[in-house]
Amino acid sequence: MNILGISAHYHDSAAALVVDGVPICAVQEERLSRHKGDAAFPLLAIEWCLQNARIEPDDLDAVVFYERPMLKFDRVLTCALRAFPQSWRAFPKAMKNLLGEKVWMRGIISSQLGVPGRKVLFTEHHQAHAAAAFLTAPTRRAAIMTADAVGEWATLSVGDGERGSNGTTKIRRFREIRFPHSLGMLYSTFTAYLGFKVNEDEYKVMGLAAYGKPTMVEQVRKLICRTPDGAFALDLSYFEFHTTAKRSYSPRFAELFGPPRNPYEPIDLDTAEGQRFADCAASVQRVLEDTLVELARTLHQETGLADLCFGGGVALNGVANARLLAESGFERIFVPPAPGDAGCAMGAALYCDRIHFGNPDRDLPDHPFWGPSVDGSELARIAQEDGHHVETLRDSALIEQTADDLAANRIVGWMEGALEFGPRALGHRSILTAPRTTEMRDRLNREIKYREPFRPFAPVVPTDVAGRYFDIPRGGTRLARFMSGVFPVRPEWKSQLQAITHVDGTARVQVLDPAMAPRLHALLEAYGQRTGIPVLLNTSFNLAGEPIVNRAVEGYSTFLRSKIDVLVAGGTRVTKRSSAVGSTEAERIREEVA
Amino acid sequence: MIKTRGKTRRGLIVFGSTFGSMAQLARGLWQSDSDKRWLTPLAVFLCVTGLLLILGTAVEALAPFIYSIW
Numbered sequence: 001m002n003i004l005g006i007s008a009h010y011h012d013s014a015a016a017l018v019v020d021g022v023p024i025c026a027v028q029e030e031r032l033s034r035h036k037g038d039a040a041f042p043l044l045a046i047e048w049c050l051q052n053a054r055i056e057p058d059d060l061d062a063v064v065f066y067e068r069p070m071l072k073f074d075r076v077l078t079c080a081l082r083a084f085p086q087s088w089r090a091f092p093k094a095m096k097n098l099l100g101e102k103v104w105m106r107g108i109i110s111s112q113l114g115v116p117g118r119k120v121l122f123t124e125h126h127q128a129h130a131a132a133a134f135l136t137a138p139t140r141r142a143a144i145m146t147a148d149a150v151g152e153w154a155t156l157s158v159g160d161g162e163r164g165s166n167g168t169t170k171i172r173r174f175r176e177i178r179f180p181h182s183l184g185m186l187y188s189t190f191t192a193y194l195g196f197k198v199n200e201d202e203y204k205v206m207g208l209a210a211y212g213k214p215t216m217v218e219q220v221r222k223l224i225c226r227t228p229d230g231a232f233a234l235d236l237s238y239f240e241f242h243t244t245a246k247r248s249y250s251p252r253f254a255e256l257f258g259p260p261r262n263p264y265e266p267i268d269l270d271t272a273e274g275q276r277f278a279d280c281a282a283s284v285q286r287v288l289e290d291t292l293v294e295l296a297r298t299l300h301q302e303t304g305l306a307d308l309c310f311g312g313g314v315a316l317n318g319v320a321n322a323r324l325l326a327e328s329g330f331e332r333i334f335v336p337p338a339p340g341d342a343g344c345a346m347g348a349a350l351y352c353d354r355i356h357f358g359n360p361d362r363d364l365p366d367h368p369f370w371g372p373s374v375d376g377s378e379l380a381r382i383a384q385e386d387g388h389h390v391e392t393l394r395d396s397a398l399i400e401q402t403a404d405d406l407a408a409n410r411i412v413g414w415m416e417g418a419l420e421f422g423p424r425a426l427g428h429r430s431i432l433t434a435p436r437t438t439e440m441r442d443r444l445n446r447e448i449k450y451r452e453p454f455r456p457f458a459p460v461v462p463t464d465v466a467g468r469y470f471d472i473p474r475g476g477t478r479l480a481r482f483m484s485g486v487f488p489v490r491p492e493w494k495s496q497l498q499a500i501t502h503v504d505g506t507a508r509v510q511v512l513d514p515a516m517a518p519r520l521h522a523l524l525e526a527y528g529q530r531t532g533i534p535v536l537l538n539t540s541f542n543l544a545g546e547p548i549v550n551r552a553v554e555g556y557s558t559f560l561r562s563k564i565d566v567l568v569a570g571g572t573r574v575t576k577r578s579s580a581v582g583s584t585e586a587e588r589i590r591e592e593v594a
Numbered sequence: 595m596i597k598t599r600g601k602t603r604r605g606l607i608v609f610g611s612t613f614g615s616m617a618q619l620a621r622g623l624w625q626s627d628s629d630k631r632w633l634t635p636l637a638v639f640l641c642v643t644g645l646l647l648i649l650g651t652a653v654e655a656l657a658p659f660i661y662s663i664w
Contacts, residue, residue: 043596046596047595047596050595050596051595056595057596057597069615070615070618070619070622071622073619073637074619074622074623074630074633074637077633077636077637077640078630078633081633095640095643095644096647098644099640099641099643099644099645099647100644100647100648101648103615103641103644104608104611104612104615104644104648106611106614106615107607107608107609107610107611107612107615108608110607110608110611111599111603111604111605111607111608112596112599112604113596114596114597114599117611117614
């Protein structure tokens, strides 16, 4: 049975293909269209999925959209009427936006793919999140929590899931919190207030939070209060996201927290104003964590289960995830590599397979690499045409050579195998470098990533030695598999891991199993042999404002436009004409390091 | 390989599918337990408006007539 899952029209559209109950491929539209956060109908992603699986649209048994557009329309209409007269300006725009296209998804999918309308199915948004979190996790029974800005009506849901021994799958929802009361919207409102892009830059608020003190927690708690039934409610007088598309917060919000940040002015943490923004970020982060922990603790007491599967955009908050693990009572927390809306494409397809069609449960591959593969020969061809130094090496030689480069403080663009599905670069499209000094962090920020200095970089470390360098609690390894948890760097290693140690002494660490990315694992070991510390700085292979690279040519373009020293794709290694490092030079470095 | 269809053809397919979606919405609102029956006529009216928008976009020859409604 061939099932295509689609997420689109909000942000980060994607397609995923499930064949006979197992995902075959999945990719975000932005990786192919090269428009960051592309929300368009993911025609390129669908086309690639079908081509990759060698099937035609006629061969699809179902195409599943990740939300119910009519239910969303119901929500928009109801909320607009509730908020009248404040909503009168936004109402025509919202209606035109929805009714001009988005609500007619059955027809749009049918017209774009040529599949009959009866094959087009819908899941609820949070069902898709729940399925993406639970059905991809290696657990038989788990509590499920999903939290994001908003789906149709739900903004947060709790329930449980069970994969029975007879092959049946159950996903139950106990209860949900509905729009406009939303943890995601609360966090996004602060994202907007702090001058960052909503739905894109929430991670910057998390990074900034480490520089501040939660001195405004009491003010934030005025915005969100707990209700007697264990849920929460926002005080809507502080918000405007439910009445207008122009601004998320009301004048009352600005009265409470002070003037908002001008997005065009950098945050100077040495000034009182900069520190106020950092304190704001720290305060909302604290309230978000506290609320999630309380909700999860209740869910744990209710289900008595050891595992929690956590999905939705809020699950990208690694600091909150680590606190959930430490304080909620759950022993393991599973966050999928794509917990946001893109991952709903896969969730919707899996939900349809297991629940709608009742197909038997399958164990799924536990990795994030579902996208197009990189072609090293393509890189060799274009780099040779441009006269750069190109080598095609065997695996072992390439790893030794790259370890030499890294040990000599070179910055390496690393592309191998299939592209990651989700926002994190987990070792197949990464920029790798030595994690030792703050100079390296500053160089990366200044010369390659062109980003705010307060944002941290993440490390990657082999699973078996992760505990030596990072204080990873029991169950934390699972969270760190897809870089979903933030854990302390052990004090004795901080001075040698300066580039990846955030200001609060933590790191969003990725622990790597050899089975998941064998070449990167071998590279870590080779680098460890040279330097004594098998830890590398691993950041996504892209420049500011661009999506993560997909094909070799995109990696090559990024390599040329930045100060990346070495580019590796498959078995091909490229160095720039001006800085080509020949084998003699590599030997000298090896000697130096030894 | 996905077959590329013309804009008009795609628009007409979307148009043809709208009636089922509208009926689904109306049924959902009518049967909703949160007493939203009163919303049904407004929702259907808005959907018909959206439907005209689609028709206007898909069949450009009709656009002047449709836009003249407003």
